């Protein structure tokens with residue numbers, strides 16, 4: 423007689439509590455987890471995909487935007503960010519130890535190794551679904567996994583979901599979009615064309631024809647030009663050029679609509695390039711991102727809000743935990759056009775610690791593109807070199823709050839700054 427293999431599902435339970443739980447394994451969240459674990463803390467990192475990197479890997483966002491001062495070329499971002507660049511280079515994933523150009527498959531391996539090195543418990547294919555809160559403290563989070571829903575308890579939590587899911591699901595305050603109408607920057611599906619003959623490609627001529635097609639109603643994409651980058655693989659063109667406007671990135675119906683719209687725009691662009699642009703006659707549509715990129719959505723209400731003025735006047739906050747030099751780069755939330763304000767030469771702006779701390783929570787800190795800023799300021803500080811540095815700072819801060827048994831707002835910020843610098847970071 424055959425032996426039965428019948429089973430009945432028993433959801434997994436987690437008895438152990440963590441010092442720090444980080445939700446979101448993008449570059450901000452991964453660095454937060456690594457930094458907290460480097461301080462000796464027991465850390466869990468929750469990520470909905472099966473690899474780390476967030477927009478840099480799942481979103482096919484490429485390359486790292488500028489991490490140096492205009493003019494002097496001095497670095498503004500370092501610490502774990504430089505460690506990441508170096509390790510990607512060492513395994514053959516880029517063309518230099520400080521190169522901003524990376525191959526994302528190598529980045530995935532490096533991020534795995536960084537978390538393993540410090541003993542971070544990574545839970546892949548795990549999505550935050552609810553939060554248990556008592557007054558100003560998060561008690562536990564529940565994540566949906568292949569083993570069922572798992573409740574995770576921790577002393578400190580880091581929200582690195584990009585969309586501030588943890589903050590929002592806990593019921594803490596947030597803002598979204600520009601002041602006048604709540605609209606966010608457009609979503610974009612990044613994709614790649616292979617088999618490109620770069621030697622015959624003329625970007626200016628392609629843009630001219632694109633605009634003619636747009637004026638004739640033959641192209642529906644509202645973006646004003648074709649935004650492309652050379653990918654490190656020979657003959658591969660990276661395209662960051664689709665644009666879904668008027669979408670609320672935190673509304674699942676809107677996001678679902680945007681994903682389909684952007685795939686249509688991808689096909690439209692591929693056909694336009696292949697049929698009309700010299701050098702692309704033989705191109706192939708080789709890949710698109712696992713999800714369309716969200717430039718802007720929820721931003722927490724923190725202890726301080728970073729404004730465009732702070733960036734333009736390169737304000738040096740006393741509690742600075744990271745620097746930046748990237749321009750205010752606003753892709754028009756309501757149509758065509760991109761606004762770009764370049765930062766002054768030989769200088770940098772700073773990110774204050776207080777912008778990472780929600781005003782209504784005690785054991786929560788955020789890192790990445792959901793920190794407390796205006797719509798305009800976010801358009802600069804959202805780039806990956808800066809979000810990576812914010813993550814490192816948030817992780818160290820969560821570890822320090824654990825040691826001092828204090829709220830995130832009570833962390834000794836000068837000691838935090840010294841610690842960041844001791845690891846090679848810039849504040």
Ligand SMILES: Cc1cc2nc3c(=O)[nH]c(=O)nc-3n(C[C@H](O)[C@H](O)[C@H](O)COP(=O)(O)OP(=O)(O)OC[C@H]3O[C@@H](n4cnc5c(N)ncnc54)[C@H](O)[C@@H]3O)c2cc1C
Pocket residue numbers: 445446447448449450451468469470471474475476477478480483484485486487488548549550551582583584585587609610611612662714715716717789790791792804805806807809
């Ligand atoms: C189209 C586009 C182009 C861009 N171009 C550039 C560029 O060229 N260079 C540059 O430097 N920057 C660029 N940026 C900006 C940059 O990519 C992002 O702002 C940055 O990556 C944000 O980092 P993050 O860690 O905060 O968030 P993310 O990278 O979005 O990471 C968030 C992570 O959390 C996970 N997650 C989210 N919700 C949950 C949940 N509920 N449960 C579990 N896991 C969850 C996600 O899977 C993801 O891994 C671009 C952004 C976009 C959208």
